Amino acid sequence: MLFNSFLFAGFFALVLPLAAMLAGRVRVRNELLLVASYVFYACWDWRFLGLIWISTAVDYACGRLLDPPEPAPAWLTRLARRRKFLLASSLVINLGLLGFFKYFDFFAAGAAAGLKALGLTVDPWSLGLVLPVGISFYTFQSLSYSIDVYRGQVRAERDPLTFALFVAFFPQLVAGPIERAARLLPQLAAATRVSWTRLTSGAWLIGWGLIKKVVLADNLARVVDAVFSSHDPSAGAVLVAVYAFAMQIYCDFSGYSNMARGLARCLGFEIMVNFRLPFFAANPREFWRRWHISLSSWLRDYLYIPLGGNRRGHWRNRLALLLTMVLGGLWHGAGFGFLLWGVYHGLVLLAQRGLAPLMTGVRKQGGRLAQACLRLVGIGLTFHLVCFGWLFFRARDLDQLLRLLGNLLVDGSETLSGLAPMAGPVVLASAAVLLLVQLAQAAWDDLEGIWRLPTAVRALIYTTMMLGFIWFGEFSGEPFIYFQF
């Protein structure tokens, strides 16, 4: 059930008034939202509901055991002392399920290739598993809860219903943002109020998210797909496709995140901002503070810092950073492209760290104008570094990646063969719309600044959005890119 589908519109039109009516009755409202969330998920594939239930049961039990009620029976107190064992159980089960469904075939094929290199020919043992939608997102969300309880950062949730809803809350179940327990659980445990203010501002977020998806991302997808499915596109075509993909994936994923926020807000909940103008980042580190914030902060808090972070010396720090980025890449999927994408970003961040003292010196010596210029140069450079990285991410396989890199870097042909005739206008128009909205967003600090505009201007914006949606929307029901992760 895609957010950009009639089916979801009908589903939400049914859930919203019921949730509004039950807003003050927490338990009944949560029961409704939990059933709705499971129905939402079952529309993808009901067979994988069992995996959500396993994650929910394991982390609920882990939380209760790590933070038992007081006074607790003696056996529970004894068990609760084995904190590392309890946390390890949650990690093993959650990551085991994720690893099995997401990576088994990849590593089995890799092992077979490795053995073949050693002269031993074996058939790769592929299970041909279907990837359960959203598994990477809800597994990380559920896991972060157990870790937070283990660290004493949040108290264990006593109510299984509330916890189950925390894991399965439908606006962010299949593609995030990966929420933290400290932020979402208290909201789920409290009464909400569905107000006109929340509805209108939620609708605005949904509307803009929808435009980003069906008007910008899906039209850009046509340009990108034409090049990436072409056998031998020219350097110019690859270059345009890479820029187009940078915008496509941003519009696709941030559009989804906007819609998730808007849907949650209509229901009376606030979920986190997942993108904060990433193309205005002046260096790679800043980029990761602005892009897929819920994942990058998850990786920082639960991987990078436990691996040593900045505290354990120069080399340990570099290793932690590289490993975090590699695992972040692999989180997206089992493929060499994602692995290389992670390695690439790890190396870019390491390079930035290496150059940091030099850059700090330059920044200190320059005046305000020089600093502004430096920032602009940084934005341009970061954008291009990130765009280059998308080539690893988007390539179908290693062969295609090498061919495209060869075409881009060696061939140097200036023709645009491989591009659809309307590719240029679509990419330029999308870039113009994005730039305009991002500048406004930068000035307002968020999309909500629209409410400061005069009524007539807002009316024009709404009309433009509606006509843009009607005339240029792609209604073929393209799924969101991040659903596959």
Place this chain on the structure above:
Amino acid sequence: MSRSSTSNSDLARAGGPPRALLLALVLLGAVELGFRLADPREMIAYELGEQEYHAVKLWAERIGSPELAVIGSSRAREAIDAPALAERLGARLGRRVSVGNFACAGGTAEESQAVLDHLLRQPVRPAQVVYGVTLRQLWGQGLEFSRAAIFWRLADWWRAYDAYVGRVDASLPTVLRGGLERISAAFAYRRRVRQVLAEWLLGLPRRPTPLAGQATEWQQRVPDLSLLGERIDDRRVAWYVGRLLRGGRYPLDPDKVEALRRTLRAARGGGVELVVVELPLAAILLRHLPAGVVEQAMDQIAAVCAQEGVRFVRLTELGQRFEDADFLDQSHLNRRGAGRLSMALADRVLVPRMATSR
């Protein structure tokens, strides 16, 4: 944890009366009015491919059918030279006859049925229908509804949902969008907006519309292109036929035969005179098709036509022999071939029928 930058004052502003939204709806209403006042002939986008189906749907709804409508696949679309046919019929019958080519790329039996059903439920319906067929109409393994659904209403979808459990679920959004197109002209003509933009930006001419009785794009662009010009060789045709074969056999689907039967019944029930016409195929294609499959398909079509009391015109009745120079490629006639077929069809089949039916 990420902060939310939404300030309370911004949100409070969101809570006021929705003046901007109401104003936007008024503006949208003005745009809708403008689109409704525009000439639908100028507003319906026609492009080869799936867009043909959307164009046929809108044309029938907003303009209506001509006196003679052609249905079928792209083979039928290219086999009829609509302007030449209209002129010949006009000259022979002594009155103006409007001809529209409503055949669509791919057009299988169930898709042609959906087209005819759609034409028949409009206020302005065709008096005569020419249904051009080849064995391709019956090709397949099971009915496929994604394009037929473009013409459906909700009740049609519901019936299909009942009859073909699990096979039409994905078509519901198409049906709902079709419903929206009936309500809103701004939505219905959205493809033309894109087309105008592309024409303007890329300096392209407007594409011809066979629905309006114009020659098709291929007929206009490459009127004399023949097999030799297109380099249609045995390898290419073998590859083409290979894609259609299933286990070495050319599948003729009994469900498609039934779809053909329903089409003929619909025409009869709707009081429309329909004639089924066998279309020619290039010799190079016939060489690569499994032996006897064309005759087998034509026999099945002939049997259905006989049972339903519909005239089936075999190629032999038209007194024409089609050669390589008449074909654009292995399965489509070029304009020369289309002209010959259209004249023969007019003289031997349509004029006698139309002279007596008016």
